Amino acid sequence: MKKEIISTDKAPQAIGTYSQGVKLDNTVYLSGQIPLIPETMELVQGDMEAQIRRVFDNLQAVANAAGGSLADVAKLNIFLTDLAHFPLVNQVMAEYFDAPYPARAAIGVASLPKGAGVEMDAVLVLE
Numbered sequence: 001m002k003k004e005i006i007s008t009d010k011a012p013q014a015i016g017t018y019s020q021g022v023k024l025d026n027t028v029y030l031s032g033q034i035p036l037i038p039e040t041m042e043l044v045q046g047d048m049e050a051q052i053r054r055v056f057d058n059l060q061a062v063a064n065a066a067g068g069s070l071a072d073v074a075k076l077n078i079f080l081t082d083l084a085h086f087p088l089v090n091q092v093m094a095e096y097f098d099a100p101y102p103a104r105a106a107i108g109v110a111s112l113p114k115g116a117g118v119e120m121d122a123v124l125v126l127e
Contacts, residue, residue, distance in 0.1 A: 001025055008065035011058045012036035020062045028066040028124040033058035034116035048085050048117055052092045055120050063124055072124040073102040079119040083108040
């Protein structure tokens, strides 16, 4: 099994002891992304919709660096500090994904790094 570390400056750099992504053969594990702007490493300004979009953009950047895209996502995990934002996640997600949609979990959490309201990670399977 071939292991490759995925890294890109188009997504926030790791703020801990982890990689942005790890590719094992044709499966790519994307680490959790919060709504950080890659160039500044600061949380995106704006409402929850802006945070959700920034997270999808960050995931897309790491997926691209691995040779894929969000279309290759098989499993998406969404962590929200307020599950009332779940309908907004669905609305924004429909702009980033086409059917058939990936498997997904949405989990309410007490808090996230840097005070973010949303974090997502994903598993891609590349053709």
